[in-house]
């Protein structure tokens with residue numbers, strides 16, 4: 001969800017206003033995803049690198065998350081959305097952690113769509129943590145190093161119960177992954193759009209899905225996957 005800062009600068013507003021304007025497209029994207037039958041939607045809301053931003057911007061982002069959860073949780077509960085969070089949640093301010101825990105608890109029985117918020121998330125941290133956990137298991141004699149397989153590693157990631165993404169959408173014009181789901185995106189289709197996140201609407205979401213529908217996925221094989 002990139003481009004909040006530039007959207008605000010174009011209007012002479014603060015970056016905080018840009019993030020506030022970024023909350024509505026979150027609602028729009030979730031609604032559009034549900035309508036299209038998407039079962040998993042993962043939003044990169046705060047990266048490990050984002051901790052380096054000014055303190056009041058960081059605080060503002062977590063207050064925004066808190067507000068979003070307070071105002072949207074009843075709707076999430078009613079509309080079949082299961083909320084999940086990935087990342088180093090221990091680094092989050094207590095008020096944000098509590099709001100997340102409560103929203104996750106209230107939506108845990110829902111099955112239509114899983115909305116995952118990546119918060120204090122970074123792929124390198126996730127992979128390092130997984131490597132360390134497996135190294136400790138090997139050192140304790142509970143894991144044979146020969147049993148370290150891609151599947152076993154995947155089980156150690158924060159995304160253990162999520163499928164690998166089919167489609168990754170990045171708004172804001174940059175064409176890079178920025179430490180997002182590096183392992184999980186091995187065969188993901190990428191869609192980059194110059195649209196800034198606060199301007200990202202239902203039509204944009206549908207355009208991304210239409211582009212995805214036209215892709216041929218071969219997973220390294222000679223013929224497309226069935």
Ligand code: FPP
Nearest residue numbers: 001002003004005006019022023045065068
């Ligand atoms: C990147 O834009 C965006 C973020 C670091 C924050 C994303 C947060 C939201 C969209 C707020 C709403 C989220 C929820 C879950 C309620 P940027 O600031 O890097 O933009 P720039 O590249 O134009 O400077």
